[in-house]
Structures are given as structure tokens and as C-alpha cells.
Amino acid sequence: MNVPTPEEVQEAALYALIHRGHRGDTAYYAKACKGAAAVLELGCGYGRLLPSLSRVARRVTGIEAHAGLLAMAEVKRLSLPKATAKRVTLCQGDVTLALPEGPFDRIVWPYNGLFCLANREEKLAALRHAREVSTDEARLLFDVYVLDVDTEEAVIEDDFDYLISVLDEAGRLDVYEQNVESPGNVITANYRFERLGDVPTPPLQSSVRHHYLRPAELKPLLLESGWCLDEVYEDFRGTPTGDDPALFVAGARPQRSRVFSGPRKSPLPISTPPARKRP
Numbered sequence: 471m472n473v474p475t476p477e478e479v480q481e482a483a484l485y486a487l488i489h490r491g492h493r494g495d496t497a498y499y500a501k502a503c504k505g506a507a508a509v510l511e512l513g514c515g516y517g518r519l520l521p522s523l524s525r526v527a528r529r530v531t532g533i534e535a536h537a538g539l540l541a542m543a544e545v546k547r548l549s550l551p552k553a554t555a556k557r558v559t560l561c562q563g564d565v566t567l568a569l570p571e572g573p574f575d576r577i578v579w580p581y582n583g584l585f586c587l588a589n590r591e592e593k594l595a596a597l598r599h600a601r602e603v604s605t606d607e608a609r610l611l612f613d614v615y616v617l618d619v620d621t622e623e624a625v626i627e628d629d630f631d632y633l634i635s636v637l638d639e640a641g642r643l644d645v646y647e648q649n650v651e652s653p654g655n656v657i658t659a660n661y662r663f664e665r666l667g668d669v670p671t672p673p674l675q676s677s678v679r680h681h682y683l684r685p686a687e688l689k690p691l692l693l694e695s696g697w698c699l700d701e702v703y704e705d706f707r708g709t710p711t712g713d714d715p716a717l718f719v720a721g722a723r724p725q726r727s728r729v730f731s732g733p734r735k736s737p738l739p740i741s742t743p744p745a746r747k748r749p
Contacts, residue, residue: 482538
């Protein structure tokens with residue numbers, strides 16, 4: 471694990487303050503992973519799902535590229551009961567290049583993580599790697615926003631709009647958001663954090679970039695990467711998709727013939743449970 475820089479520590483802390491998941495997603499993924507032998511969470515972030523997943527699965531592995539977020543996830547892992555923490559492995563890596571060694575029977579990619587990748591090619595590479603490390607009976611579970619971004623020129627909102635107020639160790643922060651739409655189905659969310667108090671402090675800023683695909687583009691992407699889409703909901707209660715859903719909550723199963731993308735080298739785990747013999 472790379473030691474995060476002060477900038478990465480701040481980025482991770484700001485991200486965690488306002489990215490708390492969707493209502494019901496923690497319970498949904500925990501239920502889907504109940505009894506699983508091995509769960510892989512792609513883009514595990516600051517470890518938001520680790521406690522719930524580790525309670526229901528025999529082994530949980532999380533991979534995250536951002537050093538600051540991964541450091542927060544490691545703190546959360548160490549806060550688990552000792553026996554549970556030993557069953558959780560964290561590693562730093564790029565999901566488009568390689569994934570930890572499997573096999574996994576559940577692969578979870580929550581909270582718009584698929585759309586954090588820069589383009590379709592990166593999404594395809596990551597999904598192919600996921601298929602490579604999965605069992606033939608595995609389940610791939612993910613959720614993304616449904617947005618139709620179609621612009622030939624950048625569209626920048628005039629100003630930052632108030633989003634939410636949050637608390638950190640130093641007190642209250644008011645958060646403002648500005649969205650920038652760019653050609654190629656890209657939306658960048660810029661955030662400004664303003665602290666109230668007697669002593670003025672410069673606002674903090676962060677950004678999150680997403681590359682979107684339309685729902686109709688996801689099925690062929692999955693097929694090309696070795697997965698078959700077999701369930702879609704508009705929320706985490708299992709509601710069938712309506713005319714104007716805000717979310718695409720999906721499950722997929724492997725195609726029987728694996729799609730390999732060539733030799734790869736697995737990322738180095740930072741916390742590894744005892745060696746486990748394969749049956």
C-alpha cells in the first residue's frame with residue numbers, strides 16, 4: 471500500500487463526507503452476498519460496505535486505486551472484530567489492469583463505480599478481468615445512475631448550488647456543487663466545502679468525474695466481457711424498471727466460455743488472511 475500524500479488524505483476525507491451510498495444499498499448487497507465463499511468489491515473506497523459484507527461472506531477482498539481512500543478502508547478493517555478482520559483483504563490497484571486472484575463467487579461494484587472509469591474500453595477491460603477471477607456460478611452485482619449526457623460542447627452550470635451540510639472533526643461544513651457536462655457522455659461534479667466560524671478559512675474543493683453509458687449500452691458491454699445481464703431494478707427494493715428510472719441496479723451471470731484478456735500480474739495485498747487451500 472502506498473502511503474497517501476496529505477492531498478490524498480484530504481481528498482479521501484472530503485469524498486467520504488458526502489458519498490454515503492444510496493438508501494438500502496448496504497442491505498441489498500449484504501443479502502446478495504449472504505453465504506458467499508469469496509466476495510470481491512471493485513472500488514471499495516473508504517470501506518463503506520466492508521462491515522456488512524464481512525458479516526455474511528466467508529472471505530471479502532476489496533481493491534481501490536486511491537491511496538487515501540484505501541487507508542481509510544484499512545482503518546475500518548482494523549476496527550472489525552479480530553476474527554472478522556482476518557477474513558478481509560485489501561489491495562491497491564487499477565481494476566482495468568488486474569484484479570486479485572480468485573476465484574470469487576460474488577463480485578460487487580456499488581455506487582456508480584463502473585462509471586468512474588474513463589471510457590468504454592476501460593469498463594470492458596475491468597469487466598473482463600472480473601470474469602477471469604470469477605467462478606462459473608458467480609454473480610456480478612452493480613448499480614449506476616441513469617443519465618443521458620449528449621452534448622457537443624461543455625455545459626457548465628453558472629454557479630455552485632447548495633447541496634448539504636456535514637460535520638467533520640473541526641465542525642460544520644456547507645457543501646456546494648457545480649456540474650460540468652462535456653462531450654463524450656462525461657459529467658464532472660465539482661464540490662466546494664465552506665466552513666462557518668469566527669475565523670474565515672479558504673474553501674476546500676474536490677471533483678469527481680463520471681463517464682456515462684445509456685442503459686441500452688450496458689447489455690452489449692456485459693456480453694462482450696463475458697457476462698449475461700439477467701436482472702434489472704430501479705431501486706434496491708427490487709422494483710421493476712419504469713419509464714424514467716434514476717438508478718440501474720443490475721445483476722449478471724457469467725457466460726460459460728471465459729473471456730481472457732491476456733497475462734496479468736495481481737496487485738499486492740496490504741492485509742492478507744492465512745493461506746486457504748482450494749478444494
